[in-house]
Amino acid sequence: MATTNGASVDIQGPLKELDDIYVDINGIVEQLVEEEAALHAKYELKKVPLYQKRQGAIDKIPGFWHTCAFSYLKSIDIERSADMPVNYKIIFKFAENPYFTNSELAKEFDFSDKGSIKVTNPEINWKEGKDLTAAPPKLEGEDDDDCFTENEDTSFFCWFNDVNGSDLADLIANDLYPLALMYFTGSSESDDDEVPVYDELAQDDVEEEYEESENAGSDEEAEDAPVNKRPKCT
Incomplete structure (x- = not known):
C-alpha cells in the first residue's frame, strides 16, 4: 500500500505489471546478445x-x-x-x-x-x-591424512x-x-x-x-x- 493525499492506494498490481514489462525487456536484451554473438562468430568465420x-x-x-x-x-x-x-x-x-x-x-x-x-x-x-595438473607434493611436516580440497x-x-x-x-x-x-x-x-x-x-x-x-x-x-x-x- 502507498498513501496519496491521505488515501491508501494499492500499488501491487502496477508493480506486478512493471515487473512483467521488465521481463519482456530482458528477453529482448538476451535476444540481442545472442544475435550479436552469432554475427560476431559469422564474421570470424569469414576471416x-x-x-x-x-x-x-x-x-x-x-x-x-x-x-x-x-x-x-x-x-x-x-x-x-x-x-x-x-x-x-x-x-x-x-x-x-x-x-x-x-x-x-x-x-x-x-x-x-x-x-x-x-x-x-x-x-x-x-x-x-611431468603431469602439471597433479597436486603438488606435501610439505615437510604435513600430515599424510591431509587432503587437498x-x-x-x-x-x-x-x-x-x-x-x-x-x-x-x-x-x-x-x-x-x-x-x-x-x-x-x-x-x-x-x-x-x-x-x-x-x-x-x-x-x-x-x-x-x-x-x-x-x-x-x-x-x-x-x-x-x-x-x-x-x-x-x-
Missing part, C-alpha cells in the same frame, strides 16, 4: 583464410606464440562450425617438450543447446612425473580437464587469437581494462627459464617451473 595466411607469416617469427602465450606453443587455431559459427574448437599445436607427447591439444565448445554448453576435452598424454598451485593445463572453461575460451578465441599481433608487440587497442589472456596463460619464470635454455642450448633448464608460480585452475 579464416586471412588467419591461415597470417600463420604463414607467424611461422617466420621465432617464438611468436611463445611470446603471446607460453613455452613450446607453435600455433593456436580456432575452428568454427560453418553451420553454427558460435560453436568452435580451440586447437593448440606444440613443439616437442618435456611434459607431454601430444603434438596437438584441442578443446571444443558446442553452444547449440540454449542454456547449456557441451564441452569436449582432449586427453593429455603426460610423460612420467582445492588444487590451488597447478598449471593452465588443468583447463583442459575443466567441464566448462568457456570464459577463458572466449578470451582466447575472441581476444588473444584475433589480436595476436598486439599481444606479441605489447600494444593494446582495447577499450576495457580486462587482464590480457597472456597473463593467464604465461608466467614470467617459465619465459625466463625458456629463454635461458635457448641461450644455453639445452631444454632441460626450462623444465618444471616452480609449482607456486603456475597459473591457478579456472
Whole structure:
C-alpha cells in the first residue's frame, strides 16, 4: 500500500505489471546478445583464410606464440562450425617438450543447446612425473591424512580437464587469437581494462627459464617451473 493525499492506494498490481514489462525487456536484451554473438562468430568465420595466411607469416617469427602465450606453443587455431559459427574448437599445436607427447591439444565448445554448453576435452598424454595438473607434493611436516580440497598451485593445463572453461575460451578465441599481433608487440587497442589472456596463460619464470635454455642450448633448464608460480585452475 502507498498513501496519496491521505488515501491508501494499492500499488501491487502496477508493480506486478512493471515487473512483467521488465521481463519482456530482458528477453529482448538476451535476444540481442545472442544475435550479436552469432554475427560476431559469422564474421570470424569469414576471416579464416586471412588467419591461415597470417600463420604463414607467424611461422617466420621465432617464438611468436611463445611470446603471446607460453613455452613450446607453435600455433593456436580456432575452428568454427560453418553451420553454427558460435560453436568452435580451440586447437593448440606444440613443439616437442618435456611434459607431454601430444603434438596437438584441442578443446571444443558446442553452444547449440540454449542454456547449456557441451564441452569436449582432449586427453593429455603426460610423460612420467611431468603431469602439471597433479597436486603438488606435501610439505615437510604435513600430515599424510591431509587432503587437498582445492588444487590451488597447478598449471593452465588443468583447463583442459575443466567441464566448462568457456570464459577463458572466449578470451582466447575472441581476444588473444584475433589480436595476436598486439599481444606479441605489447600494444593494446582495447577499450576495457580486462587482464590480457597472456597473463593467464604465461608466467614470467617459465619465459625466463625458456629463454635461458635457448641461450644455453639445452631444454632441460626450462623444465618444471616452480609449482607456486603456475597459473591457478579456472
